Amino acid sequence: MFSTGQLIFAILFFVAFVVIVTLSYKKDKKLHRKNYKGVIWILVSFITFIIILFLIKYFLKN
Secondary structure (H helix, E strand, O other), X not given: OOOHHHHHHHHHHHHHHHHHXXXXXXXXXXXXXXXXXXXXXXXHHHHHHHHHHHHHHHHHHO
16 A cells, blocks of 8 residues: 555654654743643533533433
C-alpha cells in the first residue's frame, strides 16, 4: 500500500513531531500553570453538562 520510503518518512515525521511538541510543552510549562490556573473547573463543568444531556436523553427516551 505504501512504499518503503513513504513509511520511513512517516515514522521519522511522527518521531520528530512528538519530540518537538514535548520540548515545547516542557519549555512553556511554568507559563501554562500561571495563565491557565482555573481551567480545570471549566473542563469539569463541560463534561458534567454533556453527561447531564445524555442522562436527560436516556430518561426521556424510556
